[in-house]
Amino acid sequence: MDFGFDERTEELRTRLLAFMDSHIYPAEPVYAAQAAERDDPWAPPPVIEDLKAAAREAGLWNLFLPGEDGGGLTNLQYAPLAEITGRSPGLAPTALNCAAPDTGNMELLSMFGTPPQRDEWLKPLLNGEIRSAFAMTEPDVASSDARNIATTITRDGDEYVVTGRKWYISGAMNPNCRVLIVMGVTDPDGPPHRRHSMVLVPTGTPGVDVRRGMHVFGYPDGTKGGHAEIVFDNARVPVTFLLGDEHAGFAMAQARLGPGRIHHCMRLIGIAERAVELMCRRALDRTAFGKPVAEQGVVRDWIAESRVRIEQLRLLVLKTAWLMDTVGNQGAHTEIQSIKIATPSAVEWILDKAIQVHGAAGVSQDFPLAQLWSSTRTLRLADGPDEVHKRSLSRRELAKYRS
Amino acid sequence: MDFGFDERTEELRTRLLAFMDSHIYPAEPVYAAQAAERDDPWAPPPVIEDLKAAAREAGLWNLFLPGEDGGGLTNLQYAPLAEITGRSPGLAPTALNCAAPDTGNMELLSMFGTPPQRDEWLKPLLNGEIRSAFAMTEPDVASSDARNIATTITRDGDEYVVTGRKWYISGAMNPNCRVLIVMGVTDPDGPPHRRHSMVLVPTGTPGVDVRRGMHVFGYPDGTKGGHAEIVFDNARVPVTFLLGDEHAGFAMAQARLGPGRIHHCMRLIGIAERAVELMCRRALDRTAFGKPVAEQGVVRDWIAESRVRIEQLRLLVLKTAWLMDTVGNQGAHTEIQSIKIATPSAVEWILDKAIQVHGAAGVSQDFPLAQLWSSTRTLRLADGPDEVHKRSLSRRELAKYRS
Amino acid sequence: MDFGFDERTEELRTRLLAFMDSHIYPAEPVYAAQAAERDDPWAPPPVIEDLKAAAREAGLWNLFLPGEDGGGLTNLQYAPLAEITGRSPGLAPTALNCAAPDTGNMELLSMFGTPPQRDEWLKPLLNGEIRSAFAMTEPDVASSDARNIATTITRDGDEYVVTGRKWYISGAMNPNCRVLIVMGVTDPDGPPHRRHSMVLVPTGTPGVDVRRGMHVFGYPDGTKGGHAEIVFDNARVPVTFLLGDEHAGFAMAQARLGPGRIHHCMRLIGIAERAVELMCRRALDRTAFGKPVAEQGVVRDWIAESRVRIEQLRLLVLKTAWLMDTVGNQGAHTEIQSIKIATPSAVEWILDKAIQVHGAAGVSQDFPLAQLWSSTRTLRLADGPDEVHKRSLSRRELAKYRS
């Protein structure tokens, strides 16, 4: 259980920290200004392309992806790097080509893609030339129980026909989003975990209607490609667009989620660190009722509590990463669930306190806190609400004592 | 300490409940659709004017305002009505001409306005013909301590010259907002509570630059006139535009806040009731892991806890209203602070749980929950953060035991 | 919904407040000293008898009991008096003959007792000459579900034969405890709510074995008669000792609980007030790190939060009392459950903070806080844990929206 940073990690951390200082933080106001002025509300601000080029040149590219296709890092090596990108989560992950949902999609394509699929989609994704989306969640069912997913993928000759309604398909409003990985029912009579498959659906396919961008607490998240509602009405793709095995979609989705969850948690720790920094700076800068806010007892309590929580979260995330590397995602199941339960709610708490210290500025567009809060809070329900994960985790705990 | 509803209250409640059913709830989707389609992002959807006409005809108009200028209700009579409007807080308060910030401004004009000021601004406000705003909060100081306010109002001959920067001036983006009540320093050397005055500044006045709309967790609140940042650069108004006495601004602002706070809390209780209704309906409608969400133990716990908290809040608000009626706002100071401390945080908790039960829908634009959450959470810091009010309340508690 | 104090209440409050000052508070150290020195660890300190005589003389006697047998007060009249006795909960309720479990037992005997039962037990209880206990809870089943109770009460000729094990039978270790009201199964095949009966079992009855005193967080509560574990092994009583109707025990137990719960909650508010007073006094008296503890921001936050919570709880208790008086215990069911859910946990929080301000003294025998905490926390599980009440309350809330 060694969480220390090895040489490669230290070297990449140094390089990434320098890149944050030289490129990312200075680009934040540029990004905001471009976002305010662009015509297409779903297009990423152009500065992102400059950052991508710079990151690639700096050797900070595709670090998330293990194996030859990507940076070849272990989870434990990637964790502290992902944390750093979390300090500027709107820019840094995208700049490094390490942003969801492409990361999970590249993982799927890397593991399950046929050679033509890899040529067509994995390569340009790895090059940062196109974006992609993952279409699983549906508005009409409790998607926390993946077996509820109702979109149908029906074979008709050499084609699959996709029909159903999806929403909160992150990134799919981006004009540069070229392909959707769609999950749907291919065998309605199969056993519950062997009913679904995934198919690749190019965004221009007839019958694919991108209806609107869903909001997250008022944020359309347009600079990140939004969260689309998409109606599939007999959209047809060749059978060669099946990803992985037929009826294996449930297991593939689960496999995709493990790394996705830990990446989120890693970045959330960076978000929390940014929040503490902002909270401290503001508390030192402002005076109320005759003394600096930093000397108000309640504010001090929040700062200390934030630090103590962050330290605990980071260690649990590192242990989880180490376990995933050593015993595999399955063996790290309890820990992955634990960080999914613990991290968003603790970071939400920290952001809430940072907001409170900022007063009205905290809820405004002038500081990143309110938007970070909205995405963090949403992680308490995205990809299975906390309550579902707790139920599952408790079952394993109770099983230890069942006679 | 009789909180029972008297005959007039019962009659108005019946009428208002009917109006909610016949007019307000049916108008909610219309309002949303018009909001999505309008050209001016700061203009209220036109259905609002229809609702205002209907409310006026139904005798549900200016109920908030005591005395001859308004409905002539006591706080205790108004409380249950305001609660009902809180169930649809984007539409109902405006429809009844009972929406902030105009309510507080009408109170000020009703109490302190000269006859010409009343003619010019109070009358059209009472008629719902124009809107107004209250410009107090500033970005550069901790406005929780009102003595920090730095905008200057300097007499120059027959004019006052206003210079300073204000933000989160609610309603001021509305094209129909015609006048701002601006608070600023008129006597920088006076005793801390005798330094400020209020002047009426028509929105077209040269030197008044409405810069932008501030956001609240991603919401520009455009349908409600937004929250403006305004720069005053030597804006001049005649000395006759002084509201009330010179240097009495601090006391007037305090006087304005008491009713404002209780109105907010009354409506928050309606918001909480709406949230519980939505939470219950959703929990009954959805199934996950083989049983209705309404049978999940944790969800049941939330519902019960919500009910128990609402009952307590409502009683405390009613007691506060009763005290304001019987011993005056000053005598009800502790209670006004208590509801300001207790209500937003409890209602925020309830909204959070209702959101969680809704999953992604809860954070979306398809349900009112996320936006209600954002405005509720903001009340934990608006008009003095909770911590400031607790500090002050504890001082009075401790004083009981000081020897 | 008038919670104001009427003339009789005001008069009794004045008298009781004077009695607290003249008799109860001065007796607290005497009581503690006598408790430390007595030989029988289950005997009440003798000062209690003096206080009883004085209270009776002062006309402060049996105030809890409605109707001719007692003080004839409504719940709303009694509530503020019970709160006051809660400020010294070890002495005042007993001194006024208003202490559990005798109060509930007197209610049962007053409502259901036959004339001989009233002569034998109600009269001396009303006179404060004997004590009694209520034997319901059992160690071997989840007593939160009263239908689980397993002790059998079997008719055998002219006698009932009682067999089973009970625990946490409060007051039964008191040498002056003369009678137990025992609940057990008389009709195992009846419908779940028509299976149990209550019988009166004099404490000396053969087959009644008072085994030991159960502790509450280390407190044997000996001065209050402890909490006995009792084994009934074929204990026989005449059939005339049946209380009320056969098989009606469940309903009678429920009837007993309503007033019991509100009395507990009323007193808890007095406990909370005492805790706030102690917390404030200590905070004013002590200095740490160069300033009075009363000026530490976190402590101020606790004091304010305590005040705000108490105000809400008191109003909900008063409303519940008023409802019980006007629509009956059944009509006040939701509110009785609400105060049962809300009060112990809030008062526990307040006591925790008062303890924290006292440091080691707070957990010691030199201040009442730790013992008050232990009994308050226990009320979160006694008489149905909070979770059971929330489950039930949520069911009624959900029922409003079921189609």
Next chain:
Amino acid sequence: MDFGFDERTEELRTRLLAFMDSHIYPAEPVYAAQAAERDDPWAPPPVIEDLKAAAREAGLWNLFLPGEDGGGLTNLQYAPLAEITGRSPGLAPTALNCAAPDTGNMELLSMFGTPPQRDEWLKPLLNGEIRSAFAMTEPDVASSDARNIATTITRDGDEYVVTGRKWYISGAMNPNCRVLIVMGVTDPDGPPHRRHSMVLVPTGTPGVDVRRGMHVFGYPDGTKGGHAEIVFDNARVPVTFLLGDEHAGFAMAQARLGPGRIHHCMRLIGIAERAVELMCRRALDRTAFGKPVAEQGVVRDWIAESRVRIEQLRLLVLKTAWLMDTVGNQGAHTEIQSIKIATPSAVEWILDKAIQVHGAAGVSQDFPLAQLWSSTRTLRLADGPDEVHKRSLSRRELAKYRS
């Protein structure tokens, strides 16, 4: 940052786990029975001596003490062992001669004792022949600020004269407690951190009056030697009984606290694990309202939340131990404070839930939960209340951003 168990740790863990099964758990009921029957309420139950002999024979002795005098383990090696002893905190630490306050006293004597002091007290302590106590806390000042300590230690010729009042001196009621390490003022005019010294005071010394045992939530903790109030009235000891340097008491006390705090936290994690086990077993064993308590959603939530919190706490404790080993106690200051802040409150929460699942049994003497709760909660205020540690920790956090 390698927290893995090395070979020695693994070997000791295996041995200790076997010892828990073979000796400690079977002795728990014996210990309780002997405790109930002994004559001297402050004498440890005799089974403890048997356990001590067995532990020594098993090579599980003085593991806490680094260096030649003790087991020679690092903090990281000792941590998982201390956690295991925490599963039976009344027996296991004492059985292994690893119980407070002797541990800290042995550390002091090992570091600072003169050869005669080592012969006289360290040797028999290391042999488990005698017990000792540490007399620092005083009833009349806020001891959280150690500079407040007021007991005087005045040199008079070849003697020190000790005068003052101490309380909560753990272990000092034990008839086998032979020596007190007393902290008091030797130089009232010195700089605040150079005013105090420590002297060794044998318990029989004239002028040492052990007044009474202080309680902890009703528990006198008699089997562990209680918590004494001691009055020193001109108690005289030879100057050779000075421990360490004169006026260096403050620094020595701080040095003693670091390991003490981490030992407490290690054991608390064992306590939490025991609580989760009891909670799960009870939840599986009991049925209420027609289904096992283990299937109640709220209980499942508690179990999962407990597991997630424990995992985080353990990692933070391990990191702290590792830091103490690698950069020293001073370098681990923030982490020592962090675990002191995080652990007691989280474990208190877990114990509270375990109690709630047990119902009345949870607060009784039949399960260890209530007593464990009382000692755990007390750690939130012992040795500096949480609030003091948070204040200090936040100061260091803020310092990072001060310009």
